[in-house]
Amino acid sequence: MSFFKIASVAAIALTLGACQSLFQPNYRTPLETTRDASETLKPGCSNPDCPLVNIDTVHFPADPQLDGIVEKNLLQLTRTPDAPAAPTLAAYRDQFLRTAEPHSSSYLQAKVREQHDGLVIVEFSSYLDTGNAQGIPGRSFINYSRQQNKVLTLSDMLLPGQEEAFWKAAQVAHNSWLISTKLDQEPEFLKTWHFQKTQNVALTYGGVILKYEVSTIAPYALGHIELKIPYPRLNGILKPELFPGRN
Structure with a gap:
């Protein structure tokens, strides 16, 4: 093959590569x-009760499918048994305003916690106040x-057969949290509150975050506990x- 033919083939390859880079999403x-x-x-109501x-959500103009996923997940926090x-x-x-009693309120929020490496981590929050001493909060994630x-x-996140190893790493993170909060020195706490699995897993840039609903691994007053697993583990x-x- 002559020099000119080789140069021509190389030029075509470079052009094709440039075109592919141009049309692939960044x-x-x-x-x-x-x-x-x-x-x-509530329509027609004008008193303080x-x-x-309150709905505070996020939209993705370039990805209508993600818009629908966000709405669906936010609605999941409103489900009742x-x-x-x-x-x-x-x-x-x-529906809520049509049937709600005075002093009742519902708060829903979807926010982007992070975007990195082609991942969009969205955190969902809810709070239902029915006028009682304690409201009902909720949290969830999508990656x-x-x-x-x-x-x-x-x-989808784990290598085959590694789920048990993942939860062992989560237990190590739980132990680290107990030590950092000095709750490992509270016998009554350790007797009552134990490590549990959670569905709320977020692949944040700084580590894998596990988030817990209130009153699962700690009392209601401590709120939504977050555990962090460093990536090297x-x-x-x-x-x-x-x-x-x-990636």
Whole structure:
């Protein structure tokens, strides 16, 4: 093959590579977001005890599928044992205000906790106040993979057969939390509150975060406990491509 033919082939290869780079999404660039916040009182009510619904959510103009996932997960926090979740946030708001008693309020929030390496970590919060001494708070996460266009489950995150090892690493994180808070020196606490698994797992840049509902591994007054597993402890457990900076 002549020099000119080799040069021509090389030029075509470079051009094709440039075109592919041009049209592939840059996963290091965060998705654009917009905030959508509103507070609605019960129609016709004008006194200080009016029921209200406060919704503070996030939209992704470039990814309508993620928009729908966010709304669905936010609605899951409104479910009760005797009724399914409403089909939309607007329907939930109307339903709540139609039946709510005075002093009742519902707060829902979805916010982007982090974006890195093609992952969008969204944290969901809820608080239902029915006028009692303690309201009902809720939390959850999703880890949305832009490359795979789906929410990652724990099974998606772990190498095959490594779930038990993951929860052992979580127990080490729990022990570290007990020591840092000095709760390991409280016999009554240790007797009552024990390590548990949680569905709320977030692949943040600084470590894998486990978040717990109130009154699961600690009293209500301590709120939503977060445990952190450093990535080095998950070598051979977490899929390599999910370590920050490797994808």
